[in-house]
Amino acid sequence: MSGGGTGGHIYPAIAIANELKCRYADAEFLFVGAKDKMEMEKVPQAGYTIKGLWISGLQRKLTLKNVMFPIKLISSLVKARNIVKQFQPDVAIGTGGFASGPLLKMAARAKVPYVLQEQNSYAGITNKLLAAKAHKICVAYDGMHRFFPKEKIVKTGNPVRSDLVEISIDQQQAKVSFKFDAKKPVLLVLGGSLGARRINQLVEKELSFFATLGLQLLWQCGKFYWEEYQKYESEDVRVRPFLNQMDYSYAAADFVISRAGAGSVSELCLVGKPTIFIPSPNVAEDHQTKNAKALVNEDAAIMIMEKELDAQFQNHFKNLLGSEVRQNQLSKNIKRLALPKATSHIVDEIEKLLLSKTATH
């Protein structure tokens, strides 16, 4: 299994591994990630072993990191080749992020078949490079033949960890677990797996506005911003660098403000809470805006662009809070877009590949 760099690539890989483990209790898994990235912490937390490659992406500017890139690439290819040789996998799976490049390249060389999973409507560079030798490419959006060979594409949706597909926790209990008043509404603020500077600035500015509306705040600010924002912890405000229990966090929420990364969007469809998306304008081809727009077009969420926040946020938010009818409408519509069987569908494709491999041996 290889995917990483951000949660958006890691959690799909974990979801797929969990589903495979359910079907094949004796299956063995090995994750491969990038040495200093968040997968090195999150994958072991999910109960899997991970090995790290010394690899990073190419920077757009001329930097020392780019000078090191060829050396890192060669070192990663050598290490990936050894990993494949020792572990001898039956199949490999890549969910995006640069570490999957060397790993899957070496898997292909050892005749190990691989499946790719692409979360976004705009394909990542690593997956584009790996597409030619992939057996299947599981995607979440239409029109992906712009990037990948048409005959390899299967539209499955994005894998979501099973504990988030059906959240059984009661909302009151979830609120109490964060030491909130169970009778007062909770606003969950998500900045994607790394946190979002602009969303943090917005929340900081609107703290008294939220207080006058009687809201309690569960604010995931991101590990890089934690030092700056932890001072806002109070009776009604919880500030966290990262939320390890997303099931409790979603369950506690009455309203959500979030970035529009592919994984967050897929999870929020399953969770069905009234949501305001603030897409990151800094990602390739502006794909977060496209992710959020797909929901707005179905009247399933509200979207506010970063540049409109100062002028429009309070109005949008007050309108939402003031209308239970609107909240119910958004909840109903966003739930309709959920794809709860995505992980199972992807694992079906992996199974088919394994079976065809066994048949040809």
Ligand SMILES: CC(=O)N[C@H]1[C@@H](OP(=O)(O)OP(=O)(O)OC[C@H]2O[C@@H](n3ccc(=O)[nH]c3=O)[C@H](O)[C@@H]2O)O[C@H](CO)[C@@H](O)[C@@H]1O
């Ligand atoms: C800035 C950037 O490059 N973002 C990209 C990154 O987003 P990012 O890494 O933010 O990923 P997503 O929004 O896709 O998913 C976030 C994942 O992290 C989990 N989570 C998040 C916060 C938290 O406190 N705890 C937690 O567990 C969520 O439950 C979810 O499973 O990958 C996505 C999928 O390829 C892309 O669509 C995004 O554009």
